[in-house]
Amino acid sequence: MIRIFILSILICLNSNSQIILRGGSVRGGIIGQAPPPAPSATWTLIAHVGVQGSGSSGIITSPSINTVGANFIAFVADWSGGGPATGTTPAFPSDTVQASTTWTASNPKVQVFYVVNPTQSASYTCRVTVSGSSSTPNIYAYSFNKSSGTPALDNEAAGGGSANWGNDAPLSTGTVTVAGTDLVLTAAVWDVPTTTDATVSGGFTKFTDGPFYNVYGLQGAYLLDAITSQTPAWSPSPTSNADVHVIAISFK
Amino acid sequence: MRVICGIIFALFISFYAMAQTVINKEVDGTINWSSYGTTAYVLGGAEFEAYFHCMLPQFTNHIINWGRGGSSWDADFQSQEEKWCLPWWSAGLGSNYNWVLANDNGGYSTTNQTFNAGTNIALAPAFFYNGTAITNEGYGSIRLAHYFMGRIPANTAGGDGGSVVGNTASIQLNQFYNTPQIDLWHLLYPNGLLTVNSDFYSGGHPGAPGSLGMGLLQIIALGYETNVSSLLFNYATQTATTNHCTASSISTSGLSLTSTIHFDRMPPAWDVPNGTVTNDARNAFVEYPALGNSFNWIIAATNLPSGTWDCYIDGTLTDSGTSSQWALGRNWFTNYNGQLWSQRVAVLDWVRHTYGVNTVTLENAHNAGSTGFIPGVGDLINYQSIASGNYDSSGLRGSAYVASMATPVSNMYQYNQAAHDAAQQTNHTILFFKQGAYSAAPFRP
Numbered sequence: 071m072i073r074i075f076i077l078s079i080l081i082c083l084n085s086n087s088q089i090i091l092r093g094g095s096v097r098g099g100i101i102g103q104a105p106p107p108a109p110s111a112t113w114t115l116i117a118h119v120g121v122q123g124s125g126s127s128g129i130i131t132s133p134s135i136n137t138v139g140a141n142f143i144a145f146v147a148d149w150s151g152g153g154p155a156t157g158t159t160p161a162f163p164s165d166t167v168q169a170s171t172t173w174t175a176s177n178p179k180v181q182v183f184y185v186v187n188p189t190q191s192a193s194y195t196c197r198v199t200v201s202g203s204s205s206t207p208n209i210y211a212y213s214f215n216k217s218s219g220t221p222a223l224d225n226e227a228a229g230g231g232s233a234n235w236g237n238d239a240p241l242s243t244g245t246v247t248v249a250g251t252d253l254v255l256t257a258a259v260w261d262v263p264t265t266t267d268a269t270v271s272g273g274f275t276k277f278t279d280g281p282f283y284n285v286y287g288l289q290g291a292y293l294l295d296a297i298t299s300q301t302p303a304w305s306p307s308p309t310s311n312a313d314v315h316v317i318a319i320s321f322k
Numbered sequence: 323m324r325v326i327c328g329i330i331f332a333l334f335i336s337f338y339a340m341a342q343t344v345i346n347k348e349v350d351g352t353i354n355w356s357s358y359g360t361t362a363y364v365l366g367g368a369e370f371e372a373y374f375h376c377m378l379p380q381f382t383n384h385i386i387n388w389g390r391g392g393s394s395w396d397a398d399f400q401s402q403e404e405k406w407c408l409p410w411w412s413a414g415l416g417s418n419y420n421w422v423l424a425n426d427n428g429g430y431s432t433t434n435q436t437f438n439a440g441t442n443i444a445l446a447p448a449f450f451y452n453g454t455a456i457t458n459e460g461y462g463s464i465r466l467a468h469y470f471m472g473r474i475p476a477n478t479a480g481g482d483g484g485s486v487v488g489n490t491a492s493i494q495l496n497q498f499y500n501t502p503q504i505d506l507w508h509l510l511y512p513n514g515l516l517t518v519n520s521d522f523y524s525g526g527h528p529g530a531p532g533s534l535g536m537g538l539l540q541i542i543a544l545g546y547e548t549n550v551s552s553l554l555f556n557y558a559t560q561t562a563t564t565n566h567c568t569a570s571s572i573s574t575s576g577l578s579l580t581s582t583i584h585f586d587r588m589p590p591a592w593d594v595p596n597g598t599v600t601n602d603a604r605n606a607f608v609e610y611p612a613l614g615n616s617f618n619w620i621i622a623a624t625n626l627p628s629g630t631w632d633c634y635i636d637g638t639l640t641d642s643g644t645s646s647q648w649a650l651g652r653n654w655f656t657n658y659n660g661q662l663w664s665q666r667v668a669v670l671d672w673v674r675h676t677y678g679v680n681t682v683t684l685e686n687a688h689n690a691g692s693t694g695f696i697p698g699v700g701d702l703i704n705y706q707s708i709a710s711g712n713y714d715s716s717g718l719r720g721s722a723y724v725a726s727m728a729t730p731v732s733n734m735y736q737y738n739q740a741a742h743d744a745a746q747q748t749n750h751t752i753l754f755f756k757q758g759a760y761s762a763a764p765f766r767p
Contacts, residue, residue: 232341232344234343234344234345235417235419235467236343236344236345236346236347236349236416236417236419237343237344237345237346237347238347238417239346262500263500264467264499264500264501266467307417307465308500309467309469309499309500309501310343310500310501310502310545311341311342311343311502311545
């Protein structure tokens with residue numbers, strides 16, 4: 071009886087044995103066994119909206135965007151002249167809006183605003199107000215959910231150059247590093263509002279609401295669950311020679 | 323003196339650095355100089371096209387003329403755009419440009435008439451007029467930008483005769499489509515170009531000087547690069563400062579300086595009488611002297627011993643100037659001597675071969691029953707003839723029509739390839755030689 075008990079314990083221990091691999095974990099499992107489940111996504115896109123500005127009031131409010139299930143919302147705007155720009159959330163003014171510092175030095179200007187743990191609502195709105203601006207911004211708003219931990223700014227980068235119909239050489243934002251599994255947003259603004267789009271390198275997904283062209287052309291893109299540093303590069307093709315500024319910002 | 327020359331050359335370099343539209347990929351385009359750029363007047367339009375082959379020799383650029391004698395913009399839209407342009411645009415691998423110059427056909431007397439005609443042309447590639455209606459031919463994804471190029475002064479007192487409103491409408495189209503504003507009328511008229519009756523052939527067609535002005539001023543107004551290259555030798559140090567060119571094996575011996583040079587590119591040519599060619603565009607630079615410095619192809623040499631120095635390219639006397647003049651720099655844009663000019667002319671000739679015209683008379687070199695300058699290979703005359711057969715007679719449209727034009731397009735590409743090949747840059751030997759000096763070989767020209 072005692073022998074049977076000891077043998078049972080040995081069998082149980084054997085079936086729970088694991089192989090220790092040096093140098094970290096390996097995906098794909100062991101031959102003969104089912105692979106382990108893929109890691110669940112950290113960042114998930116919940117909703118997105120966008121609208122092209124009109125005129126020169128310097129104020130733009132996004133259409134309603136759903137933040138139910140989201141713990142992070144970012145909105146991107148561009149403008150001409152003036153500044154600084156202020157981001158607010160009119161429907162829920164007590165939410166705290168933070169701003170990136172990326173490109174606001176000279177025209178064309180572009181900036182990212184974001185809210186951590188926004189109020190849960192199907193009617194969330196985002197607004198950008200630019201003091202002394204000579205244009206009404208175009209705006210995109212995208213809500214996301216981060217599955218664990220509190221979203222926070224990681225780092226930013228900005229770059230620029232010129233582009234035209236015959237010259238769409240990629241313009242790099244510079245590199246943004248990531249800390250674990252990041253959401254990376256990037257955007258390009260060009261000061262000739264032609265109805266041509268811009269392409270972006272890497273695995274980024276372009277915003278599907280635009281591009282928008284009030285005064286300037288603006289396009290954006292995002293990358294979920296970036297685990298390596300990112301250096302997006304944009305290639306707009308405006309029909310006139312255009313100044314282009316590009317930005318990237320990562321959230322951890 | 324060295325400081326002054328350095329400052330002057332620095333100014334050249336600064337000018338060089340001024341923002342211009344740098345094109346960094348293949349240009350695929352269509353030029354519409356209806357009335358002004360067709361048979362017998364293949365002048366400025368051809369020079370405009372030659373610019374792209376000469377300045378972008380690293381690419382094989384595919385450019386075709388879709389202008390038609392006596393045609394208005396409405397007629398171009400209704401009868402030529404799908405027929406002549408769609409096969410070309412759909413084959414293009416780069417950025418398709420459509421440069422469209424307003425003209426005196428159609429009796430347009432208001433800005434609205436020209437503006438509306440322009441917006442019809444700009445419906446492409448999403449829509450074309452297929453002979454009966456404006457339709458989507460399935461090519462909306464073609465990369466295409468329309469550039470409306472203004473309208474030239476008329477051969478009348480004051481230069482108006484309805485051309486000003488056409489020019490204004492073209493500028494409105496530039497604003498509407500956010501393209502560079504081409505105020506061609508005002509670029510041409512006040513400065514003396516196209517203000518003299520002798521500048522026109524019959525029917526209001528500009529002569530060689532005015533036509534050259536039309537082509538160059540359009541390039542300038544578009545913002546395309548006009549700083550071709552700069553090359554500054556220092557005789558004292560046997561060094562060179564270069565931009566868009568290289569200089570190697572620099573040496574001096576006696577009163578000479580020699581080097582192997584290699585340009586990246588060159589400006590286009592125009593007609594200069596040479597015993598065979600009779601058209602003469604040089605008066606453009608007399609009527610409008612500033613045009614002579616509208617492009618910069620600068621050759622300079624500092625610290626040359628005082629005196630007059632000849633400059634030879636590959637053994638051919640190409641320019642002469644005093645040491646002071648060389649220190650300031652010589653702009654070879656308007657230099658029509660030697661091998662460099664011959665190469666520029668060769669490119670222009672290939673553009674004219676593309677059109678199927680005689681390079682001297684500018685009249686059609688053959689009819690549609692025979693092929694062009696390249697034996698057995700159809701040129702624009704054949705292209706347009708086959709297009710008429712397939713589009714008008716056979717009634718093909720859309721993809722079926724495009725497929726039917728594959729061979730004519732391919733044939734035209736051979737002419738573009740020839741222009742590209744003619745524009746390729748090679749090493750040259752440059753020799754500065756002080757007049758009256760003696761030097762032993764190999765420095766003696």
